[in-house]
Every structure is written in structure tokens, then in C-alpha cells.
Amino acid sequence: MYDVVVVGGGPSGATAAEDLARSGHKVALLDRAGRIKPCGGAIPPRLIADFDLPDEQLVAKITTARMISPTGRKVDIPIENGFVGMVDREDFDEFLRKRAARAGATRATGTYLRIERDEAGTRVVYRDKVSGNERSLATKLVIGADGARSNVARTEVPGGDRIPYVIAYHEIIEAPGKVGDYDPARCDVIYDGRISPDFYGWVFPHGKSASVGMGSMVRDVDLKKATADLRLASGLADCPTIRKEGAPIPLKPLDRWDNGSDVVLAGDAAGVVAPSSGEGIYYAMVGGRVAATAASACLASGRARDLRLARKLFMSEHKTVFRVLASMQNAYYRSDERRERFVSLCHDIDVQRLTFEAYMNKKLVRARPMAHLKIGLKNLAHLTRLVPAVRV
Numbered sequence: 001m002y003d004v005v006v007v008g009g010g011p012s013g014a015t016a017a018e019d020l021a022r023s024g025h026k027v028a029l030l031d032r033a034g035r036i037k038p039c040g041g042a043i044p045p046r047l048i049a050d051f052d053l054p055d056e057q058l059v060a061k062i063t064t065a066r067m068i069s070p071t072g073r074k075v076d077i078p079i080e081n082g083f084v085g086m087v088d089r090e091d092f093d094e095f096l097r098k099r100a101a102r103a104g105a106t107r108a109t110g111t112y113l114r115i116e117r118d119e120a121g122t123r124v125v126y127r128d129k130v131s132g133n134e135r136s137l138a139t140k141l142v143i144g145a146d147g148a149r150s151n152v153a154r155t156e157v158p159g160g161d162r163i164p165y166v167i168a169y170h171e172i173i174e175a176p177g178k179v180g181d182y183d184p185a186r187c188d189v190i191y192d193g194r195i196s197p198d199f200y201g202w203v204f205p206h207g208k209s210a211s212v213g214m215g216s217m218v219r220d221v222d223l224k225k226a227t228a229d230l231r232l233a234s235g236l237a238d239c240p241t242i243r244k245e246g247a248p249i250p251l252k253p254l255d256r257w258d259n260g261s262d263v264v265l266a267g268d269a270a271g272v273v274a275p276s277s278g279e280g281i282y283y284a285m286v287g288g289r290v291a292a293t294a295a296s297a298c299l300a301s302g303r304a305r306d307l308r309l310a311r312k313l314f315m316s317e318h319k320t321v322f323r324v325l326a327s328m329q330n331a332y333y334r335s336d337e338r339r340e341r342f343v344s345l346c347h348d349i350d351v352q353r354l355t356f357e358a359y360m361n362k363k364l365v366r367a368r369p370m371a372h373l374k375i376g377l378k379n380l381a382h383l384t385r386l387v388p389a390v391r392v
């Protein structure tokens with residue numbers, strides 16, 4: 001009998017399993033394996049610090065972010081006092097799973113099928129990857145960390161089947177080295193309705209490779225064509241393609257993360273990805289951590305309502321940043337004219353500092369009220385069209 005079975009061994013599930021094992025619980029980590037998670041792999045320094053990530057996991061360190069507007073204007077934002085890390089999910093996820101196993105978690109490889117409950121207790125039923133047979137893991141609690149379109153969320157948690165998504169698609173290419181406009185230490189973020197009418201495109205260097213992609217909620221957008229156009233515009237059309245892949249990015253955290261008895265969700269399964277940026281790795285790991293805390297509390301107290309702690313703890317720390325990012329997405333991602341204004345706003349040194357502080361350290365800095373006021377006024381001026389979109 002396990003204390004907790006964690007379904008899904010991505011950043012969220014592996015973190016939950018490691019934390020639970022470290023705090024002395026009997027935990028199993030079930031992952032279906034065999035597919036590299038499609039992901040740009042950009043992570044903030046706060047993740048590296050909070051989750052003790054060794055330097056060798058970083059395939060690139062990014063020191064500049066370039067914002068590109070619909071008219072092709074480029075604003076380079078230097079990343080002061082640090083860097084944005086890049087990970088390869090093939091290695092990163094397995095590193096986290098192995099670390100969880102070293103901490104004491106039992107690994108199981110197979111596809112989650114369902115949860116069964118009877119007088120004997122609760123069992124997670126899965127199809128074993130090697131034998132193809134159905135197996136089960138008896139447990140007190142379950143953490144559903146099986147990613148976007150989670151089966152655990154869909155079948156166990158009210159509303160878990162109704163999370164809105166952006167579909168993101170990218171191609172992993174062989175990086176050209178520092179030639180033409182490509183810089184292995186710079187991330188490009190492209191705000192252009194021809195690439196994405198409601199999200200953005202990106203070029204993220206990964207050392208020997210790079211991720212080039214875009215996302216959109218609009219159903220008839222041709223993701224492959226948009227990515228081909230982006231590669232052409234970035235001078236990367238001729239680089240050999242290593243992989244082509246897509247996946248959903250959830251857009252809104254669920255109102256409930258637990259089923260009121262024995263299941264709690266974490267990461268993409270709970271819909272937790274930052275609006276505007278689509279950043280999910282850090283939040284997935286925080287989600288895994290708070291789910292582990294909630295599960296520990298529930299096991300200690302015997303009170304199922306302690307599972308609600310997961311969402312409470314997460315929201316008390318990140319709700320405001322999510323709100324600000326959601327209103328930014330609503331305000332600026334709706335037309336090329338707005339995108340042009342957004343990139344224009346990025347010229348402002350205070351906007352750069354505040355945005356990067358929020359990304360790098362996950363905090364909205366309160367220290368400079370005058371800067372906030374100035375940004376607020378500029379924001380208003382852009383949204384009410386008091387200033388021209390294209391800065392001269």
C-alpha cells in the first residue's frame with residue numbers, strides 16, 4: 001500500500017514524488033515514457049534556485065531577449081544580473097525522475113487507465129509498458145500530474161475536462177551557430193499576427209539545437225505553415241530538422257484541484273501555465289511541491305479537505321502575477337496594432353526591469369512606485385491610442 005501514487009513523471013509529478021519520498025512517505029511514480037515532451041525549455045533562475053538544478057542540465061544560458069513587432073521592429077532586452085536557462089526535456093525530465101527515485105520513490109512505467117475504489121481501498125490501474133498487462137498500485141492518495149488534457153483530471157475532478165488551451169507547435173532544428181541573425185545566447189519572441197493571431201512565435205536556442213515554434217487558440221491556423229514562415233523570416237529555413245511536434249498549453253487554472261476525497265492535481269493537469277508567456281515548467285514544479293505538501297497534510301490529519309491546500313498555497317503566491325499576465329494577454333495579443341504597441345512599450349527600461357524581475361524571480365517588485373505609475377500611464381496611453389504604435 002502506497003501513501004501516494006503520482007500519475008505522470010514530468011516536472012510536476014517528479015517534484016511531487018521526490019518531495020513526498022524525502023518526507024518519508026511511501027510513493028510510486030507512474031509514467032508512460034517513450035515521448036519527449038514538446039517544449040521550448042526556457043526556465044527562470046528562480047527554478048534553478050528553488051529546485052536545486054545542477055548547471056549541467058542547462059544546454060544554453062540566454063543573456064538577451066529580443067521582442068519583434070509585426071512591422072519587424074526589434075527591441076533587445078539585456079538580462080541583467082543573470083540569465084534564462086534552457087533545458088532539453090529529454091534529459092531534464094529523466095533527471096528529475098531519477099532524482100525522485102534516489103530519494104526513495106518507486107518508479108513504474110506504463111499508461112494510467114483508471115482509479116478503482118472498493119472496500120479493499122483505492123487502486124491506480126495502469127497498462128505495464130513491458131508486459132502489456134494491466135497492473136495496479138494500491139494507495140491512499142493519488143496526485144494527477146499527467147499533463148495537459150489529463151485523464152486523471154477529466155475523470156476525477158469536476159471541471160477537469162473543460163480547460164481552455166493554446167495549441168503550440170515547434171520544430172527542433174540543428175542550430176546554425178552564431179551566423180546571420182541567429183545568436184545562441186538570445187531568445188527571440190515574435191509578436192506578429194501572420195505567425196500567430198493570438199499568441200506569439202519563438203526562436204529558443206538549445207546549444208547544438210534550437211526550438212522554433214508558435215502557438216494559437218484559433219482552430220484554422222496552419223501551425224506548420226506558420227512555423228515554416230517563421231523559420232524563413234529568421235533565416236533558419238535550411239537548418240536540418242530534428243523533430244516536429246505539438247501539444248496543448250492550458251490557459252487557465254482550474255477552480256478546483258482536488259476531488260474532495262483522495263485525488264489532487266498538479267501542473268498542466270490543473271491548468272497551471274502563466275498566461276501571456278505560456279511558461280509552465282516552473283509552475284508545474286511549484287504545483288508538484290504544493291500537491292505533495294497537501295497530500296502530506298491530508299495523510300497526517302486524515303482530513304480530505306487538506307487536499308485543497310495545494311491550490312490555496314499556489315494561488316496565495318502566484319495569483320497576482322497570473323492576473324497581471326492574463327490582462328496583458330487580453331490587452332495586447334488581439335491585433336497587430338496592439339502587438340506593435342506592446343513591443344513599443346518594451347523600449348521602456350522600467351518595463352524591461354519589471355517584466356524581467358517578474359519572470360526571473362516570480363515577484364512583482366513594489367520598490368519603485370514612480371516606475372509603476374509611469375508604466376501604468378504609458379499602458380493607458382497605448383491602449384487608448386494617445387500615442388502612436390510605432391515609436392520614432
Ligand SMILES: Cc1cc2nc3c(=O)[nH]c(=O)nc-3n(C[C@H](O)[C@H](O)[C@H](O)COP(=O)(O)OP(=O)(O)OC[C@H]3O[C@@H](n4cnc5c(N)ncnc54)[C@H](O)[C@@H]3O)c2cc1C
Pocket residue numbers: 007008009010011012013030031032033037038039040041042043093110111112113145146147148151168169170213246247248249266267268269272273278279280281282284
Ligand atoms: C510547444 C511547447 C513549448 C513550451 N515551451 C515552454 C518553455 O519554454 N518554458 C516553460 O516553462 N514552459 C513551456 N511549455 C509548457 C511546459 O512544457 C508545461 O507547462 C510543463 O511541461 C508542464 O509540466 P507537467 O509535469 O505538468 O506536465 P508534462 O510535462 O506534460 O508531464 C506529464 C507527464 O505525464 C505523463 N503521462 C501523460 N499521460 C499519462 C498516462 N495516461 N499514463 C502515464 N503517464 C502519463 C507523460 O509521459 C509526462 O511525462 C511549453 C509547452 C509546449 C507545448
